[in-house]
Amino acid sequence: MALPQAKHDATEARLEGLTRLPGGAWLSAAQDAALGRFGAMGLPGRRDEYWRFTDPATLNAATAPSAALMTITDEAPIFGDIDRVRLVFVDGVFDAAASDDPDLAGVEIERLAEAGKTDIHWSRDVYGVLEARGQTPVRRPFAALNTAFAQDGVLIRVTGKAARPVHLVYLHESETSDAILHHCIKVEQGAELTVLENGPGAARFNKVMEVDIADGGAFHHIRAQGRDHERRAMTHVFARLGEESLFKSFTMTANGVLTRNEAVIEFTGDNASAHVAGAAMGDGDFHHDDTVFITHDAVNCESRQVFKKVLRNGATGVFQGKILVRPGAQKTDGYQMSQALLLDENAQFLAKPELEIHADDVACSHGSTSGAIDEEALFYLRARGVPRAEAIDMLTLAFLAEAIQEIGDEAIRDEIHTRLEAWLMRRRG
């Protein structure tokens, strides 16, 4: 089907500045296929069902709107106390000198820019494959664009229980950078890995992570999205879960004029669990969108979505979450919760929670709320001597606690809690 002329032109313009990563047979084939998908879809518009609440204009623009750099000198780097393998990308380009030696027992780590040159590679079965599966029933044009034009990324194959997490650090050093990164992670049977991510990445950052988890595998993902005010990020996580596998993902976001995080999760094996959670804090010119799609296509799987947003001074939060239970996916346990705490009247929360169930023996629940601070609780704290601003922060952290609680590792949970507390304290001045 041909695109309308205007959309066609915009799509052409968007592609103009992009170059493909030179690759061997497997990568070229994946890029070709993705370009085909993207060409057929074109760029998203406000009238697309899942772009009503988030304006894609700056993501569609031929060049990235510039984003001022934010130098933070007054705080220790996040996850700094955790023994980990650090891999650093500067504006989307791998920085070997700044990175650790990727030497981790049971884990093979390669650069996409290197491994892409080979003709045969394991990631042929993952790269662009999970993304393509995630294109129906909802289109995700920026993910296809990413597969076709990613400039770098890591390909990680996990065959054992990794002793240390892999930490992907995304630095932003150029005001006009337009980065596209694509990671593939293959967790083999019974293997386990934790991936940490943080940093703004670029002025405009398009990132895809495909995670393929074999039977009995486990994958943990904790992400802290950069504090840059003006950055824009469009991210996708695609996950496919085998039997008795576990997928856990938590994202903390503070600041950013535009963030859209999509999580597309598919259960293909029985008795698996997937938990996605997020805690977002926005002040002023902040737009944060969580778009989640979970497909249950196996028996006795559990999925959980817990998203919390604290918004003030005109900040906007969006949640679009769907649980799809395919015929035969009996004993599905699906839970979805999205809540916003609106600290003033200018903040807004737009939610589109959806359930589509084609099996009869399932337990699915969802709830979405937005509300102001609890005045009774606020008075109680103040009556005990806690100043108003501090009391509001305590209640804000308490509100986010349920999402933070979704992080399995206690040290990381404490770290995230401390960061959120620090962010609130800086705001308080």
Added chain:
Amino acid sequence: MLEIKNLHVKLEEEDKAILKGVDLTVEAGKVHAIMGPNGSGKSTLSYVLSGKNGYEVTDGSATLLGHDLLAMDPEERAAAGLFLAFQYPVEIPGVGNMTFLRTAVNAQRKARGEEEMSSAEFLKTVRQKARELEIDADMLKRPVNTGFSGGEKKRNEILQMAMLAPKMCILDETDSGLDVDAMKLVAQGVNALRDAGRGFLVITHYQRLLNHIQPDVVHIMSEGRIIKTGGPELALEVEENGYADLKAEVA
């Protein structure tokens, strides 16, 4: 200590007068009790003194050690030494009881220009006071009042009072919902704090709490006014004859 003069209060949202000229002075070292039927304005008085929103003072004054209470924010009143044990303590999911207590203690100290309490000292003090009130470690760890029984909530109020060591303590129906044993614990907690520099205003509907906390002065409140003031014997009189007789007598 606490001086209330001709206090008139109405609801902010509607034209409904609730306190219609309350006069009351609590001296340091004394325990005053306020008794009165439901709806007479006892809780309203305690809320207005501690600074809750929703009420408008249309006349009169209230001072604590000479400071104009009504001009202060709730947190300033607390730092100045005012404490209200709530009739209905608020549940705050997500805020740990210990964190809350420590934050409150140190916020008050900071406001008064005093040094913060060290973690070690805080822990030692809180454990000891919790033990006296039979509050176990689990209750200290749990979120503030969340899932607490009625009695646990009231004991938790007294624990906060003990930790904050306020100058003027107002207890609003701290006895309601307590069995005899819990009431004794609460009364012990209050009695332990009685000293020459501290004033108490004990609000209660029934006389029984006053068997355990001996008041110096008893006031009867009805329809927004103190209609009678006397000694401890007044409480017994109410217990025997109810409020109706008293009201008739005054009218």
